[in-house]
Amino acid sequence: xxxxxxxxxxxxxxxxxxxxxxxxxxxxxxxxxxxxxxxxxxxxxxxxxxxxxxxxxxxxxxxxxxxxxxxxxxxxxx
Numbered sequence: 001x002x003x004x005x006x007x008x009x010x011x012x013x014x015x016x017x018x019x020x021x022x023x024x025x026x027x028x029x030x031x032x033x034x035x036x037x038x039x040x041x042x043x044x045x046x047x048x049x050x051x052x053x054x055x056x057x058x059x060x061x062x063x064x065x066x067x068x069x070x071x072x073x074x075x076x077x078x
Contacts, residue, residue, distance in 0.1 A: 012050040
């Protein structure tokens with residue numbers, strides 16, 4: 001599933017796709033989290049618009065056994 005997700009995300013412009021698995025993570029044990037990057041919020045929105053309109057991505061999201069959540073994080077340079 002992650003290989004399919006990576007290919008779809010990159011096709012629509014996502015950069016640096018990574019997947020992480022919670023091995024000993026309390027309630028998140030066994031959960032796979034993926035991250036990706038965009039140049040700015042405009043690029044992120046364009047990528048998300050394309051992904052959510054893609055029937056292949058819709059099918060992938062619907063097939064996820066534990067559901068699919070989306071969260072945005074911003075790195076703040078210190």
